[in-house]
Amino acid sequence: MLRVVKTLVVLAVLAAVAAFAGYRYWESRLDAPIAVEETTLYEVPRGAGYHQVVRELASRGILNDPWAFRLLVRLEPGSVPSLRAGEYALEPGMSGRELLTLLGSNEVVTYSLTVPEGWTFDQFRAALEGAEKLEQRTSGLSDDEIMARLGQEGEHPEGRFFPDTYQYHKGMSDLDILRQAHASMEEVLAETWAERQEELPIDSPYEALILASLIERETGAAEERREIAGVFTRRLERGMRLQTDPTVIYGMGERYEGNITRADLREATPYNTYVIDGLPPTPIALPGRAALEAAVNPEPGDTLYFVSRGDGTHHFSRTLRxxxxxxxxxIRNR
Known part of the structure; x- marks a missing residue:
């Protein structure tokens, strides 16, 4: 009887040792490096389950021991993360456990799209169409249809989107970027309008947006924005036409080929400020914060005219002569 007991004890010890060794081997497989030699992109499809992802990673040769990860669900279900759809960067030396943690995190691969100040809405749309990994939902839609999709039906799109650098990840769409840019412009415009000078010749945030777009298109020199705003403000106060070339160009649309003729200056378009009084009906570009701030805080002075020096800056004058x-x-210098 004693011999039987001893045998059972030995067998129990051997079983425990074997179980412990098996457990440690299983853990070593979970902690083994994944099979990638360089940064590799992997996308968790929307709605994909844990076992589906493990199978796919194994089929691509990234996980060498898929059995260990299937067993993880049975032995340690609490350590299995909820996977999140998105694109992830798998790095050499990363363990299988670390890979699973990554696939359940927010650390998706991100991309960026830069919208420069002074771009038109058409240019913004073209950049969205060319952005890699960005889902296209506005292709073929008119501007009016896009604004309706954004919940802004009847709103003219020009100037309504803030120029900035926007981050996105695979799975996001062009409408997501447009929503961000529209919300940003609403916020910045409200902030700048709240800090405006008193007794301006503009009566609403939208008029400030229009004026800022003219300033944005007239100069890229930061030190000139408020001075140009001052010229436009004084001309509006005196009932003088703004006579700014960028509005003529905008009104010409695709007909503009790099030069403005005298006939173009006389053409009666809604945007030709050589012909119309006051501001054009809409913005002509996407103005940045500095142009918006200049529009509502113009530089005081008595200048009423300016002309390009040809080097990106302008000469300002008080009189027509x-x-x-x-x-x-x-002109002679050029």
Whole structure:
């Protein structure tokens, strides 16, 4: 009897040792490096389950011991993360456990899209169409249809989107970026309008947006924005036409080929500020924060004219005679 007991004890010890060794081997398989030699992108499909992802990773040769990960669900179900759809960067040396943790995190691969200040909405749309990994939901839609999709039915899109760098990940769409840009412009416009000077010749945030778009298109020199805003403000106060070339160009649309003729300056379009009084009916570009701030806080002074020097800056004049002399001087220089 004693011999039987001893045998059972030995067998129990051997079983325990074998179980422990098996457990440690199983853990070693979970902690073994995945089989990638360089950064590799892997996408968890929307709605994919744990076993589906393990099978796919094994079929691609990334996980060498899929049995160990299937067993994980049975032995340690609490350690199995809920997988999140998205694109992830798998790095060399990463363990299988670390891979699973990554696939259940928010650390998806991100991309960026930069929208420069002064772009038009058409340029913004073209950039969205060319953005890699961005789902296209606005292709073939008119501007009006896009605004309706954004919940802004009847709103003209020009100027309504804030120029900035936007981050996105695979699975996001062009509408997601447009929503962000629209919300950003609403926020920045409200902030700048709340800090405006008193007694401006503009009566609403939208008029400030229009004026800012003119300033944005007239100069890229930061130090000039408020001075150009001052010229436009004084001309509006005096009932003078703004006579700014970018509005003529915008009104010409695709007909513009790089030059403005005298006939173009006389053409009666809604945007030709050589013909119409006051501001054009809509913005002509996407203005940035600095242009918006300049529009509502113009530089005081008495200048009423400006002309390009040809180097990105402008010469400002108080009288028409001084302005005409400057125009002749800079035209000759060019």
């Amino acid at each position: 001084e302005h005409n002399n400057a125009v002749n001087r800079y």
